[in-house]
Amino acid sequence: MQLNKKGSFAVITAIAVAALLLFIINGSLNVSQTNNSFLKMQAGREAVLDAENAVRIYDKASNSEILANANSNPSCTSTLSSGELQTALDLIDFCEIQLTNLTQGTSPTVSGKIICKKNVNGFEITEARNFTFNKTLSGTFPNCTITS
Amino acid sequence: MEMKGVIFTFDAMLALAIVIVLFSGIVIFNLAEPTTGANQSLRYTNATDLAINEYLTGGETKDVPTSNPNTNCKEFFEFSSGIVLEARKCS
Numbered sequence: 326m327q328l329n330k331k332g333s334f335a336v337i338t339a340i341a342v343a344a345l346l347l348f349i350i351n352g353s354l355n356v357s358q359t360n361n362s363f364l365k366m367q368a369g370r371e372a373v374l375d376a377e378n379a380v381r382i383y384d385k386a387s388n389s390e391i392l393a394n395a396n397s398n399p400s401c402t403s404t405l406s407s408g409e410l411q412t413a414l415d416l417i418d419f420c421e422i423q424l425t426n427l428t429q430g431t432s433p434t435v436s437g438k439i440i441c442k443k444n445v446n447g448f449e450i451t452e453a454r455n456f457t458f459n460k461t462l463s464g465t466f467p468n469c470t471i472t473s
Numbered sequence: 474m475e476m477k478g479v480i481f482t483f484d485a486m487l488a489l490a491i492v493i494v495l496f497s498g499i500v501i502f503n504l505a506e507p508t509t510g511a512n513q514s515l516r517y518t519n520a521t522d523l524a525i526n527e528y529l530t531g532g533e534t535k536d537v538p539t540s541n542p543n544t545n546c547k548e549f550f551e552f553s554s555g556i557v558l559e560a561r562k563c564s
Contacts, residue, residue, distance in 0.1 A: 334485045334488045337488055338491060338492070341491075348499060352503065359510055374547070378550060381552070382550060382552045384552075386552050419556065
């Protein structure tokens, strides 16, 4: 290429500008992708924290239901069925809870899975956590107490 | 316009000037501030840390959420005869 020829540097400038435009486009795409990644990370963290919070909420709600049932029995034992507890816990619109087992008596045990979901730009993040709550009923009717 | 200089012609100097200005612009743009997503994530993390600390230590002050889209709030709940708001922090 003869640089002293008219128009030579115009070609070089055009190439340089085109290259710079590509860098700019690449940079913009990177920023967009990074934003999206951060949003997904945030949603993931949100789902985990919600699941952690949900465990406590469902634990306390189970206590409440079992204790209410036990206080209706003279011997302070729970006769609550899994279906009844599931129906009561479904009223809590926090995360989804799927009970797999509930034992009755003075030491009821609640087992299942808590599932929390978060949606970000059509991307769904699911946090599922298995749990087992071991409870102990004590006291005398109608002032039964529950510990867990 | 084409004038011969000692090393570069005016066309060449113009081209170099354009390249330098564009490149400087990109550098300034990149150094200006973290991306919106990164900033939001930092604010959210900060709000979450404050809220979880309040939640676990039993603090009583709850931030009021604002309509500012740049404000991130995190809430934690407790169960006591129904779900009650235990902690809310905004950042």
